[in-house]
Amino acid sequence: MSQSIQSDWKRELRAMIVLALPVVLSEIGWMLQSIVDTIMVGSLGPSAIGAVALGNAVYYTPSMFGFGLLLGLDTLVSQAYGRGDHEACHHWLAQGVYLACIITPPLMLFSIAASFGFTHVGIASSVAVPAGAYLRILSFGTLPLLLYAAARRYLQGVGQVRVITVAFVFANLLNWFGNWVLIYGKLGFPRLGVPGSAVSTCIARLSMAVILFFYAWRYEARRGHPLFRHWARISLLKIRQLSRLGAPAAGQIVLEVGAWNLATLAAGWLTPEQLATHQIALNYASFTYMVPLGLSSAAAVSVGHAIGAGDAAKARRAGWLALALGVGFMLLAAIAFFVAPGPLIALYTRDAAVMAVGPSLLGLAAIFQVFDGIQTVSTGALRGLGETRTPMWANFVGYWLLGLPLGIATCFLLHWGIYGLWIGLTVALIVISITLLYRWNKDSKKQGTGIRGQGSENRGISS
8 A cells, every 4th residue: 555545544534533523422412312311210110211212212213214304415415515515505404494394293293193002002001101191292302303403414514513512412411400300300390200301302402403503503604604694495396306315314214213113112012121121222232323323424424525526536435434433333332242231231220120131132232233333334425425225225125024024023933032023133234234335335436437437527416
């Protein structure tokens, strides 16, 4: 490897870390909201933990579809920024806001309607009743969540990522305080129990949206383009373009999140202790997943910038650097799960039934850590290229044709319980990761050939 190429790799590694670190911290902050909610209701017993798990499982499937529709901003904003077209970045933010407002009402109606179904599908009433109340309240945080998503994708696309971490730090402190006050009735407030956690989460999400839009307004003002003075009108053509790019990404998220949430619902037919154990182990697996997820966003932005600037070699390096960082972290996470499963479970609860099952589930989580990292970062790198369909189909085949049928069969037919569900999900992640890694390697090479064939002009995906 020549000294020039080594210099490129080192320089781009530093740039990747600078971009990825705040995004990774933001993803961890996002996950901490759910972890804080689960820990704060933990002293109410396994049923309360299960109620939060079920409420989140149903809420996040439709809401993440809306979140996914806005992922097209990763490609459109980052490639426009790479071309130096700052007005296009501003325009795409506006269309993202309009799209968030359009899709919020149906998503809320779906969540509210679903909240009344827990008591009719065989779930214990001690779990089903508080889960329904939790979900109904949580649905009112949908618009702030999607507005936050639009502002975040814009800020990431233009390289302004530190404020996202600041927003999450503030929101998590607010959520922790709100949980303490509303769940247990402190400072003169009524004791709301599990529903109090949902109220606190909604308030925290509103704060995140306000902080990011305030910063975006200041950023545009410094560039001489005040955000609201030059606010773009709604363009149905642009919204359709954003939706066409975001829909496969949304489908991929729904298929992935939906698979894990269906597993959570299936765990609800087991004992409350097994459901609580599933949720605790899932919280840990989801927490470590936040690091490659942040690297996935950084990869999408870095690859998009390079493609917009017509530098396919740099785009390919960015993708591989993000993959290396993601795999390295997930190896460390797997070691931690193998070495100290008992103490990790005990941070949530010392219930004997939960402690008996939890360490084995964390062992299964350790097995799929690296595969989870590969599939997550590959998805972001492909999104930077403008490829969002392959991850959707890979998740459909991996989870819904292989992993979930295998997991449900081993859980209920072979009576392996919660272990069976997790074995099926592990198989799914292995298949998905191999597929997406192959596609990234192939498409990034092809992109390089295409750009070299275009001469010296800087071209990206049309936006």
